[in-house]
Amino acid sequence: MPSPVSADRSAAQPPGRDPVEALITQARRLKGDVDAVRRDVRHDDTDPEERWQRALYDLALHQLDDLDAHLAQLRDGPEPPPTAPAEPAEPAAALTVRPAPVGTPRGSLLSRVGTAEWDLLTDGATWSEELYRILGRDPALPALTLDELPSLVVEEDRPKLTAMVTDCLIDGRPIDGEFRVRRPDGAVRTVHMMGEPVLGPDGGTVSMWAVLRDVSALRHSQRTVHETRDSLQRHQQREQTEHRVATELQEAVLPPWRGSLRPPHRGPRTLDLAAHRLPADGGAPIGGDWYDALELADGETLLSVGDLTGHGVAVASGMATLLGAVRGMAMAGTQPGRLLALLNQLLDATVHPALGSAVCCRYRAATRTLVWGQAGHPAPLLYRDGTGCALDAPEGVLLGATPGAVYGQAEVSLVPGDLLLLHTEGLVPEDGGPAAVDRLLGLAPRFGEARDARDCVRALVEEFGGAGRVDDACVLVARVTA
Incomplete structure (x- = not known):
């Protein structure tokens, strides 16, 4: 998702509302159908195949939740760029996701997507309200700078974040990666970060913008699918071995x-x-x-x-x-x-x-x-x-x-x-x-x-x-x- 004010590209225009509305309707209808089928699956935790099926249904629902939210963003389009102030121009603002409507549940997908921009000239940072929620920070506190951001990241993932930021700022590469953060309440969340450098008139990087998404539930569902699939494979291998041994024993007797x-x-x-x-x-x-x-x-x-x-x-x-x-x-x-x-x-x-x-x-x-x-x-x-x-x-x-x-x-x-x-x-x-x-x-x-x-x-x-x-x-x- 490029910044609408990046120096080397123009702002993308959203497609017409009617086609996107139709896609949103189809996605929500499909989500309802999948949810209805999932409810019919027996909840028998002793059967590896049924655990695997239920995990796949959960993963599909998470993916459809994401698709629904992304289509809604596509329909609404990017925020309009701010009007030019009388004072010297501030660095360009990054693309932001519209704030979640009042009453949006904390667990909904819209509350799991936030935006941020880090100004390299002033060493300042701007976070959306949703990003404060994702990271568990008090909105009254100032946003963390790029130097301070690793303090929230799980120690094993800090080199990964550092490498992504360095590649973006030094080499101009887009950011696309994940890392885990530890919130003040002790909860660990998985965050997917996508962003790009914003270039100034001279071609130098003046700021970095990013969209950060809480993908903890999605990754948990994917892990569950992998674990239950592995469990099912082990169960099937054990059944095949037992069948072979039983057959050989019967044939011998x-x-x-x-x-x-x-x-x-x-x-x-x-x-x-x-x-x-x-x-x-x-x-x-x-x-x-x-x-x-x-x-x-x-x-x-x-x-x-x-x-x-x-x-x-x-x-x-x-x-x-x-x-x-x-x-x-x-x-x-x-x-x-x-x-x-x-x-x-x-x-x-x-x-x-x-x-x-x-x-x-x-x-x-x-x-x-x-x-x-x-x-x-x-x-x-x-x-x-x-x-x-x-x-x-x-x-x-x-x-x-x-x-x-x-x-x-x-x-x-x-x-x-x-x-x-x-x-x-x-x-x-x-x-x-x-x-x-x-x-x-x-x-x-x-x-x-x-x-x-x-x-x-x-x-x-x-x-x-x-x-x-x-x-x-x-x-x-x-x-x-x-």
Whole structure:
């Protein structure tokens, strides 16, 4: 903003009022819209992304406040230069901002912009009323000279101010920089200073004028944006690391799903097995779902699926612990009902209690019987001769919900060609209700035409593995072959 009386340039003329008024109206309408959207943002200080969004809205509002005030100054134009006095002419007056109207709040932008001129010939200084407010000085006191001004500046910023003033007075460079001032009440404010030298008839510098603006609130908003952005980036990096670790842990614990699960049977293969984990859509955190198939020492086969509530590394680690306990107790000959009761005690005794659900089955190939129990989990589905049904569930509540809970078990006779489907609750979007069971039973014709268990898993993935999944899910298919 050049001085209207600088020797090397003429006073700028403001544009017509109507275009500027239109811009002011648009700016204020936009400010109102931004403020309305900001009020709709949830004030959840625990969410880094919401803190970052709110900080950006605050910064945008500060910028629009500045734009509004600058347009108002553009509309009103510069103060007219003073009339020439009869005495010898004083140094030219600098451009000043119109005083804030009576009743202007102390925190408004107009009260944060002031002007000053320092006369090099008389070593005098002239400050606007707004500048006294910015610097916290009593208007009854004389304005500080250029030599005295650094006394208000924070010590670390004094060299910066000195360099700006020297460049302006000696080299004729415009001033454009910031420094911090410490007010008499102890408050520290950030001041942005813009100015130019005023040249006399001989081309020498006779005075320096400047516009000083309190940008403390603006800089605070910018710092908040930077800090919340950095916090959000750290939060996202931590989430990515936790997701990677949880994924690696889950992949290390679960049996491979590519191809049929083939336990190392010592005799003829009696079950055709395949399994798969369906991840949630959009990179959601890893959950605690698992599946397992394990040949036991007595020749029986363990089949299990389950889900530990929650997401992330801690839940994946808990799932690994739980699955290890299932395998160990099954290898020791523990039957499904008793096994689930011991799992319930294990979850109840952990330092970080959690809830879980599970189905545990022991298949006896010699008699083609399935002994199974459940803990608050969807029952296995049995498909035979092109139709399907859910097995009648024995007694059982969620793991970790009730200390000392009792878990029953049931026994089912199977025949060659029968197909069992074990799955976790998140497989179907209907969250395991009757509609979910109906959709799964509706796959009976496709299962009947499948060549093996792997084809059945492929049909499940095609039906339920598309976009829009909100949770992980696991499926395990077992078909009786002999």
